[in-house]
Amino acid sequence: MSSMKKHFFNNKNIPAKFSIFYLIMGVIGIIFLDRFLNIYFTYGQTSENSGSTLNFLFLFLIFSVLILFFILNHMQKVISRIDKSYKELKDKDKERLIPYEFALNNSVDGIYWFTIEAKIVYINDAACKMLGYEKDELLGKYLEVMDATFNRQTAIEVMSKIKNTPNWILETTQRRKNGETFPVEVSGHSFFYGGQEYICAFGRDITQRYEINKKIKNINLELQKSLDEKEILLKEIHHRVKNNMEIISSLLAMQLRRAEDDEVKYILKQSKSRINTMALVHEFLYLGENLAYINLQDYIKRLVQDIKELYISQNTNLKVDLHIDKLIFSTNRCIQIGMVLHELCVNALKYAFKEDRDNLLCIHIKKMNDKIYVKIRDNGEGLKDINCLYKSESIGMQLIHSIVEDQLDATIEFKNNNGLECNIIFSKDEEE
Incomplete structure (x- = not known):
């Protein structure tokens, strides 16, 4: 007609x-x-x-x-x-x-148009290829034909949800014509056309993503297992190093008890104390959760306590003023700082403190910008010739200058300030 x-x-x-x-x-x-x-x-x-x-x-x-x-x-x-x-x-x-x-039609994603009742009114070639259907086999059908997770009621509900939800997205499973199911990521939006409201959905096959995520998960599990084994091994190494150092310290203690010369006794005591300073780092690493870094605050507190027990008699009244910022340093950096503090504290305990007075030891470590400021001060009598500390041939002072100048790349200054005060400044960032 x-x-x-x-x-x-x-x-x-x-x-x-x-x-x-x-x-x-x-x-x-x-x-x-x-x-x-x-x-x-x-x-x-x-x-x-x-x-x-x-x-x-x-x-x-x-x-x-x-x-x-x-x-x-x-x-x-x-x-x-x-x-x-x-x-x-x-x-x-x-x-x-x-x-x-x-x-x-050549989009990677499947594109579908649904009515509010979840009836398919348009489908592109990519969706047909993904589902294994011809267009005529799907047009006029309902959502539940290709997605078994929905029934008639829930299909209508999800259309309403898409309509009322901006940027709606969902991971679900779709069913091919041959009965196979596969994971899909679906996003949807509502729109008006010809005076009627429709839902436009975009479906993407995420099978490959699932497989990659599964592989990554398995690799992560293997890596975590390997990491756990290495952590156990490293902890065991630190534990053995600490034990070996304690054995050396015990041997020095045996020699100390047998020595008769006071100078030899003092040398042995210093050597034992220095070994304990290094062993303490390995103890923190073995007992801590991190095998690479140590909280400097906790380490210095324990170090000072051990030095007091070794060098101070019960009759000596000593107050320790500790103000240390929260700093996390590597094993090597902690040993460097610990050895310097050990020598300075031992010198203060040996020369500045007396049994018949109130003794004070101040240890302040603070972070300012990209620098670390260390101050150690006692309330002793100080020194008349401060310059002698820069050219002293004692093992302790040589060790201090060697670590400060060659390892910390720092500056060191001694001065009298109601006792002897030592100031050390070095960079916060550690060199590789």
């Missing part, structure tokens, strides 16, 4: 056909009218009036046919122009939509 109508309106002879048809119908009408008038005038008027009337009717008919012809001819031209414009517009729209249609 539509093709006949289209052919009819495209016929260029429409004005002539309409005019001839109108002419034939007019002639038939005139004949019938003439007979009617003959009958009428036979009984009511003369034949002369009838002839004039007939001539008038013929003239009117011819005039009407001409008018009708021109009107229909103009209408035909208008219809032809409209039809031509419609075809051109349709072709342009078709050309304009080609790249969009190509993009939709």
Whole structure:
């Protein structure tokens, strides 16, 4: 019917056909009218009036046919122009939509249009390929055909949820035509078209992502297992190093008990104390959770306590003023700082503190910008010749200068300040 109508309106002879048809119908009408008038005038008027009337009717008919012809001819031209414009517009729209249609069909993601009742009204080629269906097999079907996790009620509910949730996204499973299931990440948005609301969903097969995540998880488990084994091994190494140092310390203690010379005793005591300073680092590493770094605050507190027990008699009253910022240093850096503090503290305990007075040892370590400031001060009598500390040949002072200048790359300053005060400044960042 539509093709006949289209052919009819495209016929260029429409004005002539309409005019001839109108002419034939007019002639038939005139004949019938003439007979009617003959009958009428036979009984009511003369034949002369009838002839004039007939001539008038013929003239009117011819005039009407001409008018009708021109009107229909103009209408035909208008219809032809409209039809031509419609075809051109349709072709342009078709050309304009080609790249969009190509993009939709060749998208990596499956694209679906649903009604609010979860009926499929559009599906692209990528979705058909992913699900193993032809388009005709899915159009008009419902969501639960391809997603077994939904039933009729929950499918309608999820459409409503997508409608009311911006940037809605869900991980679910879809079912192929052959019955296989696979994981899918789906995002959805609502939109209006042609006065009706639809849901547009984008589905992406994430099977490969699941497989990669599974592999990564297995690799992480293997790495964690290997890391745990290495941590156990490292802890065991630190434990053995600490034990070996304690054995050396015990041997020195045995020699200390047998020594008779006071100078030899003091040397042995210092050596034992230095070994304990290093062993303490390995003890913290063995007992701590981190095998690479130590909390300096905890380490210094324990170190000072051990030095007091070794060098201070019960009759000596000593107050220790500790102010140490929270700093985390490596094993090597802690040993460096610990050895320097050990020598300075031992010197203070040996030369500055007396049994008949209140003794004070201040240890302040603070962080300012990218520098670490260390201050150690006692309340002894100080030194008359401070410069002698910079060129002393004692093992303790040589050890201090060696660590400060060569290992910490720091500056050191001694001065009298109601006792002897030592200030050390070094960089916060450790060198590789």
